[in-house]
Amino acid sequence: MRLVKSIDQVRKAVRAQKEQGKKIGLVPTMGYLHEGHLSLVRLARRKCNFLVVSIFVNPAQFGPKEDLREYPRDLKRDLQLLKKEGVDLVFCPSVAAMYPGGYQTYVEVVGWNKILCGASRPVHFRGVATVVLKLFNIIEPDIAVFGRKDFQQAVIIERMVKDLDLDVKILTGRIVRERDGLAMSSRNTYLSAEQRKNAAILYQSLKWLKQAYVNGLRDPKTAESRMAAMITARDGRIDYIAFVDKNSLEPVKELRRGTLAAFAVFFGKTRLIDNTVLGSNLDIGHLFIPM
Amino acid sequence: MRLVKSIDQVRKAVRAQKEQGKKIGLVPTMGYLHEGHLSLVRLARRKCNFLVVSIFVNPAQFGPKEDLREYPRDLKRDLQLLKKEGVDLVFCPSVAAMYPGGYQTYVEVVGWNKILCGASRPVHFRGVATVVLKLFNIIEPDIAVFGRKDFQQAVIIERMVKDLDLDVKILTGRIVRERDGLAMSSRNTYLSAEQRKNAAILYQSLKWLKQAYVNGLRDPKTAESRMAAMITARDGRIDYIAFVDKNSLEPVKELRRGTLAAFAVFFGKTRLIDNTVLGSNLDIGHLFIPM
Numbered sequence: 001m002r003l004v005k006s007i008d009q010v011r012k013a014v015r016a017q018k019e020q021g022k023k024i025g026l027v028p029t030m031g032y033l034h035e036g037h038l039s040l041v042r043l044a045r046r047k048c049n050f051l052v053v054s055i056f057v058n059p060a061q062f063g064p065k066e067d068l069r070e071y072p073r074d075l076k077r078d079l080q081l082l083k084k085e086g087v088d089l090v091f092c093p094s095v096a097a098m099y100p101g102g103y104q105t106y107v108e109v110v111g112w113n114k115i116l117c118g119a120s121r122p123v124h125f126r127g128v129a130t131v132v133l134k135l136f137n138i139i140e141p142d143i144a145v146f147g148r149k150d151f152q153q154a155v156i157i158e159r160m161v162k163d164l165d166l167d168v169k170i171l172t173g174r175i176v177r178e179r180d181g182l183a184m185s186s187r188n189t190y191l192s193a194e195q196r197k198n199a200a201i202l203y204q205s206l207k208w209l210k211q212a213y214v215n216g217l218r219d220p221k222t223a224e225s226r227m228a229a230m231i232t233a234r235d236g237r238i239d240y241i242a243f244v245d246k247n248s249l250e251p252v253k254e255l256r257r258g259t260l261a262a263f264a265v266f267f268g269k270t271r272l273i274d275n276t277v278l279g280s281n282l283d284i285g286h287l288f289i290p291m
Numbered sequence: 292m293r294l295v296k297s298i299d300q301v302r303k304a305v306r307a308q309k310e311q312g313k314k315i316g317l318v319p320t321m322g323y324l325h326e327g328h329l330s331l332v333r334l335a336r337r338k339c340n341f342l343v344v345s346i347f348v349n350p351a352q353f354g355p356k357e358d359l360r361e362y363p364r365d366l367k368r369d370l371q372l373l374k375k376e377g378v379d380l381v382f383c384p385s386v387a388a389m390y391p392g393g394y395q396t397y398v399e400v401v402g403w404n405k406i407l408c409g410a411s412r413p414v415h416f417r418g419v420a421t422v423v424l425k426l427f428n429i430i431e432p433d434i435a436v437f438g439r440k441d442f443q444q445a446v447i448i449e450r451m452v453k454d455l456d457l458d459v460k461i462l463t464g465r466i467v468r469e470r471d472g473l474a475m476s477s478r479n480t481y482l483s484a485e486q487r488k489n490a491a492i493l494y495q496s497l498k499w500l501k502q503a504y505v506n507g508l509r510d511p512k513t514a515e516s517r518m519a520a521m522i523t524a525r526d527g528r529i530d531y532i533a534f535v536d537k538n539s540l541e542p543v544k545e546l547r548r549g550t551l552a553a554f555a556v557f558f559g560k561t562r563l564i565d566n567t568v569l570g571s572n573l574d575i576g577h578l579f580i581p582m
Contacts, residue, residue, distance in 0.1 A: 007456060104402055105420075105454035110395045129396075130455075137456040163396035164421075165298060165428040 001082065002089045007098075007138055010091045014052065014139055017088075022049040026141035026168075028132060031055040032072040033081050036147055036176040036184040041085045043173045044145040052139050053082050054091040056098065060106075061127030067269075072189050091139070098134060106130045109156045109163075112249055116152050117264055117273065120239050128153055129160050136161075136168055143169045149183050151262055151275045155249060175274070177203065183274045195267040198234040202265060205230045206276045209261055213278050218254045223261070231265055239264035239271060246277050292373065293380045298389075298429050301382045305343065305430055308379075313340040317432035317459075319423060322346040323363040324372050327438055327467040327475040332376045334464045335436040343430050344373050345382040347389065351397075352418030358560075363480050382430070389425060397421045400447045400454075403540055407443050408555055408564065411530050419444055420451050427452075427459055434460045440474050442553055442566045446540060466565070468494065474565045486558040489525040493556060496521045497567045500552055504569050509545045514552070522556055530555035530562060537568050 004010045014024055025048030027040050045051050055078055062068035075092065082090055106126050112118070113125035136144065146154045154172045161170055176184050181203025182196075191199060205227040209217075217223060220243040228238050243252050246260040257279030264273045295301045305315055316339030318331050336342050346369055353359035366383065373381055397417050403409065404416035427435065437445045445463045452461055467475050472494025473487075482490060496518040500508075508514060511534040519529050534543050537551040546552075548570030555564045 011458070102450075103454055105398065105400050105451045107396065107398050110397055112395065134454075134456050137458070159393075160396045163394055163425075165425050167302070167428070 001079070001087055003079065004089060004091050005093060005097070007093060010052070010089065010093075011138055011140075013089060014050070017050040018140070023143070024048060024139065024141045025051045026135065026139050026144040027051070027053045028135050028144065028146075029053060029055055030057045030071065030186065031078050032074055032186040032189075033078045034176075034184045034186065036149065036173075038081060038085060039176050040145045040147055040173040041082065041087060043171060044143065045086055047143050047145075047171065048141075050088050051086070052089045052091055052141065053087050054093075054135055054139075056091075056093055056131065056135075058098075058127055058131040059095055060099065060130055061124050063121055063123055066121070067187075067190075070190070072186055091135075098131070107133050107160060107164075109159050112152070112156050112159065115249060116240060116242050116244070116262060117150075118152070120264065125153065125156050129156060132157055133160065133164070133166075136166055141168055143171055145171045145173055147175065148172050149175045149185070149273065149275070151246070151260060152249065155247075181207070183272070185272060187270055187272065190270040191267055195235070195270065198236065199267055199272060201231050201234040201236060202263070202272060202274045205263075206261065206274060210276065210278070213255055218256075220252060220255060223255060227263070231263075235267065237266040239266060292370070292378055294370065295380060295382050296384060296388070298384060301343070301380065301384075302429055304380060305341070308341040309431070314434070315339060315430065315432045316342045317426065317430050317435040318342070318344045319426050319435065319437075320344060320346055321348045321362065321477065322369050323365055323477040323480075324369045325467075325475045325477065327440065327464075329372060329376060330467050331436045331438055331464040332373065332378060334462060335434065336377055338434050338436075338462065339432075341379050342377070343380045343382055343432065344378050345384075345426055345430070347382075347384055347422065347426075349418055349422040350386055350390065351421055352415050354412055354414055357412070358478075358481075361481070363477055382426075389422070398424050398451060398455075400450050403443070403447050403450065406540060407531060407533050407535070407553060408441075409443070411555070416444065416447050420447060423448055424451065424455070424457075427457055432459050434462055436462045436464055438466065439463050440466045440476070440566070441564065442537070442551060443540065446538075472498070474563070476563060478561055478563065481561040482558055486526070486561065489527065490558050490563060492522050492525040492527060493554070493563060493565045496554075497552065497565060501567065501569070504546055509547075511543060511546055514546060518554070522554075526558065528557040530557060 025044040027044050029037050057071050059068055107129040108126050109129055118125050158170050180200040182199050209223055224241045227241055241263040244260050245252055246258050252259050259278040262275035264271055316335040318335045320328050348362050350359055398420040399417050400420055409416050449461050471491040473490050500514055515532045518532055532554040535551050536543055537549050543550050546569055550569040553566035555562055
């Protein structure tokens, strides 16, 4: 497994593989890897012949008051984990290489970047789309894999790829959860023991919703207030709870198959996200729990 | 010379050439070609083995009150001209192919897209950057050629290419002028006989500026008011006259070598642009006239 920091070098390394007819895969990450990331790496590994994982804590996707500085990093451990997964190349560029002085170009998926998570994180998806486009231009992957925990991100990337005529296939991997159902996240490390325990309510609220939907619940407002009550009872502070069409991200008036239920919730200063699509299975750990 | 309308087909055609080791050139145009365009085509022809010219009147770069509908078109004549220049492929996509339903992704070179021409045309450079990025992703050219009449456009494209890690070399071609010095433009066709005659003042004002600079003029405000007086005396309505550094596009406090003098002027409803860089030669027709 090669570790490459320079843009020119990674481009050269990947092109040499392309010329040999290899199919290139990319899993973009911000590092501090957990089983969620590794499941995406395993998915990508099966779909390509030369697998690149990027590790880059992207300043452009953090707002000025967000946790860019505190974001957890552990490159040494990340490299050990990736080596075990049979990754071919890890790309770890510096901020100065990705955003040199005078940098001023940004991509926006207009509309979708200001709703849901974009409402409280106004520059977030602009930063995500921009860094992903840069990584695509540098690596020129045939396939790229994103997780469905940030469902909105995956939808935005798919839209960008289509709109900008990028020749890369986007695959998405399912949410991987802790034993109590909490979606894995590098940010879970911020939680105190009590917050960590309370945060299991997020998964419980999704489980409740799935069951309530099966039992006939169709009104999004009722669903929202019930979930909000469950979460606030455990000291979670709601950023948003939304029920939207999973393709258009438009709010639905009635819950139905294909409705995305998504939320962001603060426990203390830590903002956690999770979601599920109605009519699909809700996954926990490495198992699918049918609701 | 092949004429291709479909994105998939042009991608296939160009890739087949790439696989044979050909160097790909692209000249993006909005058609209604004049000698200015053809000089860019000739420049590109010398620098590549397979030359693509795109003809696409890009709705995204026109404001709602601008001349998208009236913009002159003559595909038949354009194709005749391009055939004579030895162009290999002409790419003429439809609006529906470039901006299908649900389209919502745009690129912005922040800051530079709201100054000079961007001040009175707020969506213009966003539209230009977006369509050029799409064309680069579709054609994957090794080189691409832009004219220096829209100097700001060329600077923005160069910035975008650098920032987004695009692997394409940007070349710029000089301004080609009519016999009386008016910069060639598809929009010159909008001018009445009297406006056409008056519009020669634009070149005269640049000639005056060059000479005044050689004679010691250094104050941008004096230069601006003198040029504005010359132009308004011929019924030109000033949109802007600016003196900026040609690399940073920052306004200069003192005229110097490398200062870009640029303006946009209305004659009736027709908005014309022109520019020159101080310390360089001012070109007219196919000759350089040393000042």
